[in-house]
Amino acid sequence: MKLEPEQESILRGEQGQALARALRTLVAYGEAFGAKRLLPIKSGHLAGSFGAFIFRAYYKILEQLVADGVRVKVPTTVNPRPGRDLNLINRITFRRQNFLEKSFAALGVTPNYSCVCYDRENIPGRGDILGWAESSAVQFANSVLGARTNRNSVLIDLCSALTGYTPEFGYLLDQNRRGQVLVKLQIEKMDANALGFVIGHKVVDGVPVLENYPFSRVELKNLGGAMAAAGGVALFHVEGLTPEAPDLKSVFDGEPRQTITVTQQDLDAIRAPDPGRAAMVVFGCPQMTFEEAMELAPWFAGRRVNKPVWFCMVPDSLERFRKTEPYQKVVAAGVELNTYCPLAALTVRPGKIVLTSSGKCYYYLADTIYGTREDCLKGCGVKP
Amino acid sequence: MTTLKGRGVFGGRASGPALVTRMPMNFTAAFTKLANLLPSKRSEIQDRHHELYKKKIRGKVLVFPAAIGLTYTGMVLLQRMYEKGRPAAMIVQRADSLLVSGTVLAETWFSRGVPVVEYGSDDLFEKIRTGDRVEVDGKTGEITVTGK
Numbered sequence: 082m083k084l085e086p087e088q089e090s091i092l093r094g095e096q097g098q099a100l101a102r103a104l105r106t107l108v109a110y111g112e113a114f115g116a117k118r119l120l121p122i123k124s125g126h127l128a129g130s131f132g133a134f135i136f137r138a139y140y141k142i143l144e145q146l147v148a149d150g151v152r153v154k155v156p157t158t159v160n161p162r163p164g165r166d167l168n169l170i171n172r173i174t175f176r177r178q179n180f181l182e183k184s185f186a187a188l189g190v191t192p193n194y195s196c197v198c199y200d201r202e203n204i205p206g207r208g209d210i211l212g213w214a215e216s217s218a219v220q221f222a223n224s225v226l227g228a229r230t231n232r233n234s235v236l237i238d239l240c241s242a243l244t245g246y247t248p249e250f251g252y253l254l255d256q257n258r259r260g261q262v263l264v265k266l267q268i269e270k271m272d273a274n275a276l277g278f279v280i281g282h283k284v285v286d287g288v289p290v291l292e293n294y295p296f297s298r299v300e301l302k303n304l305g306g307a308m309a310a311a312g313g314v315a316l317f318h319v320e321g322l323t324p325e326a327p328d329l330k331s332v333f334d335g336e337p338r339q340t341i342t343v344t345q346q347d348l349d350a351i352r353a354p355d356p357g358r359a360a361m362v363v364f365g366c367p368q369m370t371f372e373e374a375m376e377l378a379p380w381f382a383g384r385r386v387n388k389p390v391w392f393c394m395v396p397d398s399l400e401r402f403r404k405t406e407p408y409q410k411v412v413a414a415g416v417e418l419n420t421y422c423p424l425a426a427l428t429v430r431p432g433k434i435v436l437t438s439s440g441k442c443y444y445y446l447a448d449t450i451y452g453t454r455e456d457c458l459k460g461c462g463v464k465p
Numbered sequence: 466m467t468t469l470k471g472r473g474v475f476g477g478r479a480s481g482p483a484l485v486t487r488m489p490m491n492f493t494a495a496f497t498k499l500a501n502l503l504p505s506k507r508s509e510i511q512d513r514h515h516e517l518y519k520k521k522i523r524g525k526v527l528v529f530p531a532a533i534g535l536t537y538t539g540m541v542l543l544q545r546m547y548e549k550g551r552p553a554a555m556i557v558q559r560a561d562s563l564l565v566s567g568t569v570l571a572e573t574w575f576s577r578g579v580p581v582v583e584y585g586s587d588d589l590f591e592k593i594r595t596g597d598r599v600e601v602d603g604k605t606g607e608i609t610v611t612g613k
Contacts, residue, residue, distance in 0.1 A: 113565045
């Protein structure tokens with residue numbers, strides 16, 4: 082790899098030993114994939130936001146970085162909190178949470194605590210080079226915003242944010258951003274979450290191109306989150322909608338490698354036949370935005386939920402939602418609004434079946450059943 | 466004795482008995498369970514959905530198609546290598562960014578990384594069987610298999 086003078090100086094330890102190690106990490110990481118250089122990044126997003134006590138090596142590294150007084154070189158956001166205060170088992174499991182959050186503050190990380198960092202705090206532009214982790218955020222930045230980031234690991238994200246660089250390989254290069262699999266849609270009733278889940282399973286880690294469909298921004302968020310979870314997809318295109326796919330001709334190099342069709346039947350197959358058997362219902366994963374909450378709220382007005390219902394929200398969105406009238410109605414209906422990551426907060430909950438309309442939550446959380454938004458509203462008793 | 470030529474992804478030379486699976490490895494599912502807190506079970510795969518459930522990776526040359534799972538994977542692998550109970554090396558059909566991150570982090574920060582070699586062809590699983598003695602070179606990509 083060929084390094085710039087500024088990068089050489091960091092490697093020599095002129096900005097401290099910890100930062101030298103961070104850069105050495107990125108060089109070794111890049112060389113393993115044949116990267117020729119390190120590129121400056123516009124922003125960072127960190128995924129390692131759960132202070133689970135088992136990640137001792139992670140905390141050792143954070144201690145070194147904080148002791149050296151290094152700070153992030155670019156605006157950097159961070160994933161949701163794990164719900165440490167929810168119960169005793171979470172307080173034990175996530176007992177390094179305070180240490181973790183103090184470290185982030187010392188390193189200059191923006192305390193947004195959301196996986197939907199691209200909603201307000203960290204919005205990349207088309208063509209921006211990023212050093213992000215968090216599969217759903219990587220997916221949205223690459224696919225919907227046309228920015229460029231690899232699917233980086235926890236700690237690689239931090240090394241990038243602190244040095245301001247990421248190695249050039251993978252999704253940073255034009256040739257790896259072309260369409261590979263054409264996805265035809267035969268769907269009567271769109272459910273972006275279920276569609277993402279099905280495509281993730283079928284495509285695994287190629288670049289899928291969906292036939293034109295007028296997905297909303299919220300739908301693209303949930304579609305991408307589910308796709309990245311169920312498979313390893315880090316970039317998708319939608320014909321005539323996303324920035325790098327004005328039409329099918331220009332997004333493929335010749336013919337697609339493969340063509341698949343997703344039907345209404347495929348979507349219906351993952352729906353639980355009896356959503357009412359769940360012990361609780363979770364909305365929001367990736368976290369729910371202000372717009373989603375406002376859209377969902379009318380269903381709860383004047384009604385009462387018959388089991389625990391969570392809205393897992395972007396903290397900034399929850400703040401704004403609190404000031405609205407629909408918020409009062411949702412609370413009166415018995416909904417609990419929080420800013421946790423449900424995947425972390427609900428990991429330990431013996432015997433409780435969770436019903437969710439999130440394809441990502443359905444994939445990752447054990448003992449979870451899937452329903453469309455309508456199924457979930459029925460499942461908690463607010464829709465007949 | 467069989468010699469295979471793969472691509473050297475990371476690290477130097479290492480050897481050990483092979484532990485082979487055709488199933489992708491989800492390291493987060495395998496090594497973040499309660500049981501993994503016991504020192505005797507740190508290196509034991511606790512992913513109930515995996516055919517290597519309850520097998521230990523300590524000192525083994527782990528042979529598998531690819532890593533799957535969360536962007537936490539690199540940190541989980543780092544933790545596995547940082548403590549006692551790391552594998553000797555890994556041979557994969559496709560080295561992805563998360564797998565490589567784990568070993569790069571372990572080496573750069575704690576000098577505890579292990580070699581990784583990429584070998585794409587499907588005859589990997591015929592040429593190497595569980596229990597075979599395997600030597601790998603993470604620089605040249607050379608894999609040497611000598612029977613049990």
